[in-house]
Amino acid sequence: EVQLVESGGGVLRPGGSLRLSCAASGFTFDGYGMSWVRQAPGKGLEWVSGINWNGGGTGYADSVKGRFTISRDNAKNSLYLQMNSLRAEDTALYHCARFASGSYYNPLDYWGQGTLVTVSS
Amino acid sequence: EIVVTQSPGTLSLSPGERATLSCRASQSVSSTYLAWYQQKPGQAPRLLIYGASSRATGIPDRFSGSGSGTDFTLTISRLEPEDFAVYYCQQYGSSPLTFGGGTKVEIK
Numbered sequence: 001e002v003q004l005v006e007s008g009g010g011v012l013r014p015g016g017s018l019r020l021s022c023a024a025s026g027f028t029f030d031g032y033g034m035s036w037v038r039q040a041p042g043k044g045l046e047w048v049s050g051i052n053w054n055g056g057g058t059g060y061a062d063s064v065k066g067r068f069t070i071s072r073d074n075a076k077n078s079l080y081l082q083m084n085s086l087r088a089e090d091t092a093l094y095h096c097a098r099f100a101s102g103s104y105y106n107p108l109d110y111w112g113q114g115t116l117v118t119v120s121s
Numbered sequence: 122e123i124v125v126t127q128s129p130g131t132l133s134l135s136p137g138e139r140a141t142l143s144c145r146a147s148q149s150v151s152s153t154y155l156a157w158y159q160q161k162p163g164q165a166p167r168l169l170i171y172g173a174s175s176r177a178t179g180i181p182d183r184f185s186g187s188g189s190g191t192d193f194t195l196t197i198s199r200l201e202p203e204d205f206a207v208y209y210c211q212q213y214g215s216s217p218l219t220f221g222g223g224t225k226v227e228i229k
Contacts, residue, residue: 035218037166045158045166045209047218059216062122095165105213107156109177111165 002026002110004096009115016086020115022079022096030054030074033099035108036081038092038117048094049081050104059104063089086119093117123148123212127221133229140197142224144210149190154214157186157195160223161206169208170195200226 008020020036036048049070050059058070069082079096093114099106124147134140144155153173158166168177170186173193183198197204205228210221 037220044207044223045160045211045220047211047220050216050218059218061217100168100171104216104218105154107168107171107177107211107213108158108166109168109171111167113165 004112053102151214
Protein backbone atom coordinates (compact mmCIF):
# COMPACT_ATOMS: atom_id res chain seq x y z
CA GLU A 1 0.00 0.00 0.00
CA VAL A 2 1.33 3.41 -1.01
CA GLN A 3 1.77 5.70 1.99
CA LEU A 4 2.94 9.31 2.09
CA VAL A 5 3.37 10.85 5.53
CA GLU A 6 4.27 14.51 5.89
CA SER A 7 5.92 16.12 8.91
CA GLY A 8 7.64 19.33 9.93
CA GLY A 9 4.76 21.79 9.93
CA GLY A 10 4.32 24.37 12.65
CA VAL A 11 3.68 27.97 13.61
CA LEU A 12 6.28 30.59 12.84
CA ARG A 13 6.82 34.30 12.25
CA PRO A 14 7.04 36.00 8.85
CA GLY A 15 10.55 35.80 7.48
CA GLY A 16 11.22 32.47 9.15
CA SER A 17 12.31 29.15 7.67
CA LEU A 18 10.96 25.63 7.88
CA ARG A 19 11.78 22.27 6.36
CA LEU A 20 8.99 19.85 5.52
CA SER A 21 9.57 16.12 5.08
CA CYS A 22 7.57 13.38 3.42
CA ALA A 23 8.25 9.72 4.20
CA ALA A 24 7.21 7.41 1.38
CA SER A 25 6.54 3.67 1.55
CA GLY A 26 4.79 0.92 -0.37
CA PHE A 27 6.37 1.66 -3.76
CA THR A 28 9.74 2.02 -5.47
CA PHE A 29 10.43 5.63 -4.51
CA ASP A 30 13.19 6.30 -7.04
CA GLY A 31 10.88 5.36 -9.90
CA TYR A 32 8.54 8.31 -9.45
CA GLY A 33 8.48 12.06 -9.54
CA MET A 34 7.18 13.77 -6.41
CA SER A 35 5.42 17.00 -5.61
CA TRP A 36 4.22 19.41 -2.96
CA VAL A 37 0.71 20.87 -3.24
CA ARG A 38 -0.74 23.29 -0.71
CA GLN A 39 -4.21 24.33 0.32
CA ALA A 40 -4.85 27.49 2.28
CA PRO A 41 -7.67 27.21 4.86
CA GLY A 42 -11.00 27.08 3.04
CA LYS A 43 -9.34 27.58 -0.36
CA GLY A 44 -8.45 25.51 -3.40
CA LEU A 45 -5.38 23.52 -4.38
CA GLU A 46 -2.14 25.22 -5.40
CA TRP A 47 0.77 23.34 -6.93
CA VAL A 48 3.96 24.39 -5.13
CA SER A 49 6.81 22.35 -6.57
CA GLY A 50 7.77 19.12 -8.29
CA ILE A 51 10.90 17.02 -8.73
CA ASN A 52 11.62 14.20 -11.14
CA TRP A 53 12.68 10.70 -10.13
CA ASN A 54 16.41 11.40 -9.78
CA GLY A 55 16.26 15.00 -8.63
CA GLY A 56 17.68 16.19 -11.96
CA GLY A 57 14.67 18.32 -12.80
CA THR A 58 12.61 20.61 -10.59
CA GLY A 59 9.79 23.08 -11.06
CA TYR A 60 8.19 25.75 -8.89
CA ALA A 61 5.11 27.92 -8.74
CA ASP A 62 5.89 31.58 -9.38
CA SER A 63 4.66 32.40 -5.86
CA VAL A 64 7.47 30.38 -4.21
CA LYS A 65 10.29 30.53 -6.75
CA GLY A 66 13.52 31.70 -5.15
CA ARG A 67 12.21 31.07 -1.61
CA PHE A 68 11.40 27.33 -1.58
CA THR A 69 13.66 24.43 -2.57
CA ILE A 70 12.48 20.90 -3.24
CA SER A 71 14.82 17.94 -2.85
CA ARG A 72 14.75 14.20 -2.34
CA ASP A 73 16.86 11.44 -0.84
CA ASN A 74 16.14 8.22 -2.68
CA ALA A 75 18.21 6.20 -0.21
CA LYS A 76 15.87 7.33 2.56
CA ASN A 77 12.63 7.26 0.52
CA SER A 78 12.08 10.87 1.49
CA LEU A 79 10.99 14.13 -0.07
CA TYR A 80 11.75 17.56 1.38
CA LEU A 81 10.67 21.17 1.00
CA GLN A 82 12.96 23.88 2.39
CA MET A 83 10.86 26.99 2.90
CA ASN A 84 12.64 30.33 3.47
CA SER A 85 11.44 33.94 3.79
CA LEU A 86 8.00 32.73 4.79
CA ARG A 87 5.01 35.02 4.37
CA ALA A 88 1.52 35.03 5.83
CA GLU A 89 0.18 33.90 2.45
CA ASP A 90 2.23 30.69 2.74
CA THR A 91 -0.12 29.55 5.52
CA ALA A 92 -1.63 26.29 4.29
CA LEU A 93 -1.88 22.54 4.58
CA TYR A 94 1.04 21.13 2.59
CA HIS A 95 0.41 17.82 0.85
CA CYS A 96 3.09 15.51 -0.46
CA ALA A 97 1.94 13.75 -3.64
CA ARG A 98 3.34 11.22 -6.09
CA PHE A 99 3.42 11.73 -9.84
CA ALA A 100 2.20 8.72 -11.82
CA SER A 101 5.61 8.32 -13.45
CA GLY A 102 9.20 9.55 -13.29
CA SER A 103 8.77 13.13 -14.43
CA TYR A 104 6.55 15.89 -13.09
CA TYR A 105 4.59 16.11 -16.34
CA ASN A 106 2.20 13.52 -14.98
CA PRO A 107 -0.97 13.40 -12.90
CA LEU A 108 -0.75 13.06 -9.12
CA ASP A 109 -1.98 9.60 -8.25
CA TYR A 110 -1.33 9.34 -4.50
CA TRP A 111 -1.52 12.04 -1.84
CA GLY A 112 -0.62 12.37 1.81
CA GLN A 113 -2.91 13.91 4.41
CA GLY A 114 -0.73 16.99 4.76
CA THR A 115 1.15 18.99 7.39
CA LEU A 116 -0.06 22.42 8.48
CA VAL A 117 2.16 25.49 8.20
CA THR A 118 0.97 28.69 9.88
CA VAL A 119 2.85 31.96 9.35
CA SER A 120 1.69 34.68 11.70
CA SER A 121 3.10 37.59 13.61
CA GLU B 122 1.74 30.27 -16.78
CA ILE B 123 -1.45 28.54 -17.95
CA VAL B 124 -4.44 29.86 -16.03
CA VAL B 125 -7.17 27.26 -15.46
CA THR B 126 -10.74 28.39 -14.83
CA GLN B 127 -13.56 26.13 -13.64
CA SER B 128 -17.29 26.73 -13.87
CA PRO B 129 -19.68 26.86 -12.26
CA GLY B 130 -18.33 27.56 -8.78
CA THR B 131 -21.16 25.57 -7.22
CA LEU B 132 -23.52 23.03 -8.74
CA SER B 133 -26.69 22.13 -6.79
CA LEU B 134 -28.13 18.81 -7.91
CA SER B 135 -30.08 15.85 -6.57
CA PRO B 136 -28.88 12.24 -6.36
CA GLY B 137 -29.48 10.49 -9.67
CA GLU B 138 -29.03 13.66 -11.74
CA ARG B 139 -26.29 14.29 -14.27
CA ALA B 140 -23.46 16.68 -13.40
CA THR B 141 -21.46 18.56 -16.02
CA LEU B 142 -18.37 20.46 -14.87
CA SER B 143 -16.35 22.75 -17.10
CA CYS B 144 -12.62 23.51 -17.13
CA ARG B 145 -11.04 26.08 -19.44
CA ALA B 146 -7.33 26.78 -19.92
CA SER B 147 -5.86 30.11 -21.02
CA GLN B 148 -3.61 28.28 -23.54
CA SER B 149 -3.83 24.94 -25.26
CA VAL B 150 -2.95 22.07 -22.92
CA SER B 151 -0.29 19.97 -24.59
CA SER B 152 -1.09 16.34 -25.31
CA THR B 153 -4.33 16.60 -23.32
CA TYR B 154 -2.34 16.62 -20.08
CA LEU B 155 -5.44 17.44 -18.07
CA ALA B 156 -6.52 15.72 -14.84
CA TRP B 157 -9.55 15.84 -12.58
CA TYR B 158 -9.50 15.30 -8.82
CA GLN B 159 -12.22 14.85 -6.21
CA GLN B 160 -11.83 16.17 -2.68
CA LYS B 161 -14.15 15.53 0.26
CA PRO B 162 -14.00 17.51 3.52
CA GLY B 163 -11.03 16.54 5.68
CA GLN B 164 -9.59 14.25 3.01
CA ALA B 165 -6.75 14.44 0.54
CA PRO B 166 -7.65 14.83 -3.14
CA ARG B 167 -8.19 11.68 -5.21
CA LEU B 168 -7.26 11.32 -8.87
CA LEU B 169 -10.32 10.61 -11.03
CA ILE B 170 -9.33 11.30 -14.64
CA TYR B 171 -6.00 11.79 -16.42
CA GLY B 172 -5.11 12.45 -20.04
CA ALA B 173 -8.44 14.31 -20.24
CA SER B 174 -10.48 11.11 -20.59
CA SER B 175 -8.81 8.10 -18.95
CA ARG B 176 -10.23 6.93 -15.64
CA ALA B 177 -7.79 6.28 -12.82
CA THR B 178 -7.66 2.89 -11.14
CA GLY B 179 -10.85 2.03 -9.29
CA ILE B 180 -12.89 5.00 -10.52
CA PRO B 181 -16.50 4.06 -11.42
CA ASP B 182 -17.58 4.42 -15.03
CA ARG B 183 -20.21 7.02 -14.13
CA PHE B 184 -17.26 9.46 -14.18
CA SER B 185 -16.11 10.48 -17.65
CA GLY B 186 -13.85 13.18 -19.03
CA SER B 187 -13.69 14.78 -22.44
CA GLY B 188 -12.20 17.71 -24.29
CA SER B 189 -8.98 18.94 -25.84
CA GLY B 190 -7.07 22.14 -26.47
CA THR B 191 -8.46 24.65 -24.01
CA ASP B 192 -11.90 23.23 -23.12
CA PHE B 193 -12.51 20.18 -20.97
CA THR B 194 -15.50 18.60 -19.25
CA LEU B 195 -16.05 16.19 -16.38
CA THR B 196 -19.39 14.40 -16.46
CA ILE B 197 -20.92 12.36 -13.67
CA SER B 198 -23.72 10.45 -15.34
CA ARG B 199 -25.86 9.73 -12.26
CA LEU B 200 -24.87 11.30 -8.96
CA GLU B 201 -24.46 8.95 -6.03
CA PRO B 202 -24.55 10.29 -2.43
CA GLU B 203 -20.77 9.84 -2.16
CA ASP B 204 -20.14 12.05 -5.22
CA PHE B 205 -21.04 15.29 -3.47
CA ALA B 206 -17.64 16.92 -3.10
CA VAL B 207 -15.33 19.52 -4.62
CA TYR B 208 -13.78 18.79 -8.02
CA TYR B 209 -10.57 20.30 -9.35
CA CYS B 210 -9.04 20.17 -12.80
CA GLN B 211 -5.29 20.51 -13.30
CA GLN B 212 -3.06 20.92 -16.33
CA TYR B 213 0.27 19.10 -16.12
CA GLY B 214 1.63 19.72 -19.59
CA SER B 215 3.44 22.95 -18.82
CA SER B 216 5.39 24.15 -15.78
CA PRO B 217 4.25 25.59 -13.49
CA LEU B 218 1.50 23.04 -13.18
CA THR B 219 -1.78 24.77 -12.35
CA PHE B 220 -5.13 23.88 -10.78
CA GLY B 221 -8.51 25.40 -11.39
CA GLY B 222 -10.36 27.01 -8.50
CA GLY B 223 -12.72 24.06 -8.05
CA THR B 224 -16.40 23.27 -8.49
CA LYS B 225 -18.42 22.27 -5.46
CA VAL B 226 -21.16 19.74 -6.21
CA GLU B 227 -23.71 20.04 -3.43
CA ILE B 228 -26.99 18.32 -2.64
CA LYS B 229 -30.01 20.32 -3.77
